[in-house]
Each structure stands twice: as structure tokens, then as C-alpha cells.
Amino acid sequence: MHRKTVVCFVLLLFAVVVAAPLITATAAHANSALERAIADAPKGTGPGQINPDAPQGYLGIPGAIQINPILAFFWAVWVGWVFSTVGAFGGIMAGVGHITVFGLGQYAGTFRSTAPPLNKFITDSIRVSNQWLVGLSALVSTINYVKQRRIIIPLGISLGMGSLVAAFLVVYTTMGKISFAQYQGYFGLIVFIIGGFMAYEMTPKGQKSKKRAKDAAKAFEETIKHKGDIIEQGVKTSAFNLKRIEITFFGQTFGFSPIWAFVGGFFISAISSFIGVGGGFLYVPFLTSVVGLPMFVAAGTSALAVLISMVLSIVNFMVKGVTVYWMMIGVELVGVFVGSMIGPRTGKYIPEKVLKWVFIVLAIYVGLRYTLRGFFGITI
Numbered sequence: 001m002h003r004k005t006v007v008c009f010v011l012l013l014f015a016v017v018v019a020a021p022l023i024t025a026t027a028a029h030a031n032s033a034l035e036r037a038i039a040d041a042p043k044g045t046g047p048g049q050i051n052p053d054a055p056q057g058y059l060g061i062p063g064a065i066q067i068n069p070i071l072a073f074f075w076a077v078w079v080g081w082v083f084s085t086v087g088a089f090g091g092i093m094a095g096v097g098h099i100t101v102f103g104l105g106q107y108a109g110t111f112r113s114t115a116p117p118l119n120k121f122i123t124d125s126i127r128v129s130n131q132w133l134v135g136l137s138a139l140v141s142t143i144n145y146v147k148q149r150r151i152i153i154p155l156g157i158s159l160g161m162g163s164l165v166a167a168f169l170v171v172y173t174t175m176g177k178i179s180f181a182q183y184q185g186y187f188g189l190i191v192f193i194i195g196g197f198m199a200y201e202m203t204p205k206g207q208k209s210k211k212r213a214k215d216a217a218k219a220f221e222e223t224i225k226h227k228g229d230i231i232e233q234g235v236k237t238s239a240f241n242l243k244r245i246e247i248t249f250f251g252q253t254f255g256f257s258p259i260w261a262f263v264g265g266f267f268i269s270a271i272s273s274f275i276g277v278g279g280g281f282l283y284v285p286f287l288t289s290v291v292g293l294p295m296f297v298a299a300g301t302s303a304l305a306v307l308i309s310m311v312l313s314i315v316n317f318m319v320k321g322v323t324v325y326w327m328m329i330g331v332e333l334v335g336v337f338v339g340s341m342i343g344p345r346t347g348k349y350i351p352e353k354v355l356k357w358v359f360i361v362l363a364i365y366v367g368l369r370y371t372l373r374g375f376f377g378i379t380i
Helices: 003-023 025-030 033-040 069-086 090-101 104-109 116-147 153-174 180-201 211-225 258-275 280-290 295-319 326-347 352-376
Strands: 236-240 245-249 252-256
Touching: 033 116, 069 090, 069 116, 069 280, 069 295, 069 326, 069 352, 090 104, 090 116, 090 180, 090 280, 090 352, 104 116, 116 295, 116 326, 153 245, 153 258, 153 280, 153 295, 180 280, 180 352, 211 252, 211 295, 252 258, 258 280, 258 295, 280 295, 280 352, 295 326, 295 352
Parallel strands: none
Antiparallel strands: 236 245, 245 252
């Protein structure tokens, strides 16, 4: 990457980590929901109680979990790499980290009956924390994929514009109303269903309608294998109007309706904003199965769509008074930046079939785990 670009990203990270807390301080101060939730929670040293004498942890709550910054950094590197490689699962991996690896899910669960407002506030904080990581990863990934000409900008914008409307509606209709158990259950169920659908797509029957995508992917892989120029045969727009947009990629032509892309972006963002992730795990199946694109193009296009929706969703959450733990988020954003720089550079060497199976295995495991845990209390 050019030196000027690196400097810009460093400045961006500095602004996000240092300036963002100051910018959102007024909104956070005006909305004292967290302070009220802490004050109303029962006092004591047991589960579901607040010990005022204990050291402050997550969100400044006395006695809350202390986040290990080294663990946070390396998990965020993984989040950035996953998202920037397959165009999905960044938010889900961020959620797995916050909920399970860091233990915030179990901690929030202790307040389910003793302090429901605190339970719901922590849930909203986890949702927007996931989105901060995905937002930065989407920004870095989009720039890298544009340079490699592996992104369909008109399609990404069409999806993203539809997502803006949905992101606005979901934040304002669900914030403060979802318990952690509900959040975890729906999180898992949606991911599990998508994983099953993608597994079907890998069967001979599911592959019948994917000839053009397979041919383009094969040509791309051969070019990489022989160290050819992928930019020369990258995405080129051949037709552009309100009814249909057509592009070419490695000798194959793909077309789509921007109107239907807008509609698809709306519904995808509605689901993804509800569970607090970027939506790539829905955009990628939409792009590969409905539009018929190869994974090598779907990843970058998904990143652009996610970026557009994440900006509005994060702003909505923060303006409404949801706070994040900046000590944790600052470290994670640096890790996400590192992982997101690595992903597009390594992902092009991974066969498309392997990328899809990585997606499927992650979806089925994560989905089954959180569905059982959230709705039935079963841990696997």
C-alpha cells in the first residue's frame, strides 16, 4: 500500500480511538441510561449484583469483566482477516469474541432477572461494538478490493442504499428492548440457516446454475497461479441504467437489477442490524446465489455494502446513548486494521471452494452453538 494511504489510515485510527469518545461524550452524558441501570441494580457481591467497592471493568461497571488487551488485539486481527477474506463473518466473529471469548455474554446474563435494564444495555453495547470492528474492516477491505478491481461499485452502492433505511428503522425500534438471551438465540438461528443454505449450494444440484461464476473463478485462480495480471481482467462495467447493470469479470458477463439490489439490501440490513453484525454473512449468499457472482467478487462488493450500512447504524446507536468500552474498542480497531490489510492479499491465493467451505463451517458451528444456548440454555 502507498505510504500516503498508510498515513491516512493511521490518522483515521487515531481519530476513531481518541476523538470519537470526545465527540460522543455529549450524547452519552445526556442519556444516563447506563448510570441509572447501575444505580438500580441490587448491591452485593453475588451474581447479578453490583459491588460499588470493586474495580471498574467493562463499560466502567464496578466488578465487571476486565478485558485482556492482548487477547482483544489478536482476536480483532482474526476478525479483520475473516471479513476481508470472505466478505462476511467479521461481525459474527466479533460477536463470538465479545460474547464468549471475553465472557461478556455470561456476565450480561447474570443481570437477566436482577437488573433487566442493565442486561439490555450491555446487549446493545455488544451489538454496536461488533459494528465498530466491522465498519473499519469494511473500509479497509473496500479500498483494497477497489485496487484489485474485485468489487462491483454500482451493486455495492445499490445494496448499501437499501440498507440505510433498514438500519435506521431497526436501531430505533429495537434498542433497549432485546434481552441478551433473545439476542443470542436469534443471532445463532439466522447464522445457522444461512450456513445450511450455503451447504446446499455446494451440492451438484445447487451448482447447476453457477457455470459462469465457476468459469470466472477458475480463470481467476489460473491467473493467480501463473502470476498474471488480475487487474487487467478485473471488474468492468459494460452496461448501466436503472433497469439493469452488467459487468464483466475474467471473460464472463454478470447482470443484476439495481432496484432488486436495493430491496435485497433493505431486508439484509434489517436482519443484520437487529443482531448487531455487518450483514456480510447475508450479502455473500445473496451475491453468489441470487446474483450468481464468484466469491472473488462477492467479498469486495459485500464489504462496500456493509460499510455503507455500518456508518449509519453506528451513528444511530451512539446518538441514542449506547456507549462502548473505548479501552477495548481502541485496541480492537488496531487489530482489525492489521487483519483487514492481510485478508485481500492472502485471500486471492485460496481456492473459491475452500473460501465457501470456510464460510459454511463457521456458519453451522456458530449458528448451532448460539441457537441452542440462547433459546434452550444448552451449551456445546
